Amino acid sequence: MNVQSSTALSAHQLAGIAAALTSAGHRPAGHLDASVITGGRSNMTYRITDGVRTWVLRTPPRAGRVPSAHDVAREHRVTAALWGSRVPVAEAVLLHTDEQLLGGPFAVSTFVDGYSLRTEEDLAQLSDPEVDQVVASMLGALIALHRFDHVSAGLAGFGRPDGYAARQLRRWSGQWSLTGSPELKSLADEVILGLGRRLPSQSAGTVVHGDYRVDNTIVRNAEVAAVVDWELSTIGDPVADVAMMCAYRDSAFDLIMGTPSAWTSDRLPAPDQLAAMYVEAGGRELAHWGFHLALAHFKIAAIAAGIDHRRRSGAGGGPGFDTAGEAVPRYLELARDAMPRAAG
Incomplete structure (x- = not known):
């Protein structure tokens, strides 16, 4: 090679x-x-x-x-x-x-013409009504994804139709074992064991994006022109997509981005409000919400640990690479703190 x-x-x-x-x-x-x-x-x-x-x-x-x-x-x-x-x-x-x-x-x-809302400065170029329009368009695209007939589209073998939560926990626990900090092993083990004890049944099987937030879209005229970064997509539980979208709203995500990010701005709906808006707009019911929110926070912790691992391996640099590791303990704590609700 x-x-x-x-x-x-x-x-x-x-x-x-x-x-x-x-x-x-x-x-x-x-x-x-x-x-x-x-x-x-x-x-x-x-x-x-x-x-x-x-x-x-x-x-x-x-x-x-x-x-x-x-x-x-x-x-x-x-x-x-x-x-x-x-x-x-x-x-x-x-x-x-x-x-x-x-x-x-x-x-x-x-190439899709448009712009990315990555930073708080990017978001500042939009009026409040335009920000609301972007959020509504994002929710509409996510709902359309969760309604998409993946079997008819030839994606029946894109992922198993059930057991998504267990597979995700195995996958991200495995990644954590490769890239996680030894200093955080005790906290990570607590989270992993807690999630393993609370694995829920799956409410539905749809295409899930796996990493849904505003900077993984291209926006044009305050509408989502394209959803991008599909590398984590599979067939899974649509509630997990909503949970990831909400988990990224925490300010610790700024450490992963390396700058005040658009998606953590207080101009956007709070996580609970965002989840409610998804349901009200015609999305799936958010069964086992606490579990999926805890798993989402753990997944982001593992993603941040992976970014830090690549930095230490000399595979990248720039904004976010030097600070992503600092987000890991915060996201592990958020996952642990969601655990009492994880059975619901």
Whole structure:
């Protein structure tokens, strides 16, 4: 495998990407140029253009990877199935699984024009009515996802139809064992054991995004133009998506972002209000809400620990990489504190 230490793409790599696009029926009009799209904490994301058309390329980091994370093939498959539905996504263009060119697989999609609401400064560009419109559009997209007929769309094998909570607990406990801080082992063990004792039955099986929040969308005219970052998607319990969306509202998420984030702003609905709005707008009933909220907080703790692990492995830098580790104890505490409610 040709592992690259730099995030820049070489002329040889760009030529290989052009050849892959051509094979997929998207022959570039000329030489490709690439620039890194900032904001990602997992997969590397590039803006690719031939001067006429623009694409987005996603590929895993070159070091510090953990099993089952950074799954660009998963992103490609689910967005290809969702294209044309009521769930706004970028059109999937190609999946390249040969790792020789970039040191890992990569997926390419069309570029969706719009803007990302990552920071508090980004959100400040919108009026209060526009912020409300964005939130309503986000909830509408999530409800559409949870109503999507994944079986008819060819995603019956995208994930098991039941046992989602148990699988998620095993997955993130396993990731924690690889990347978690030894100093937090006692607290993490308490959370993991507590969740294991409270595993609920599953209310439904739908496509779940797995990491839903405003900066994982592209916004245009105060509406969600595309939901992005599908690498954690699977078939699972839709309540878990709502819980993740709410768990990210805690201010500790700013440490993961490395800046005051749009999603923690007090201009947005409080977590409990956000959950109620989802139900009132036609979403699923939030069965076993306490458990899913506790699991969501633990999952974010494991994600933050993974980011810190990649930093220590030399696989990334910039805003959030130096501070994500500081968010881990807060999210573990939030998970533990939700535990008394986790049976409900």
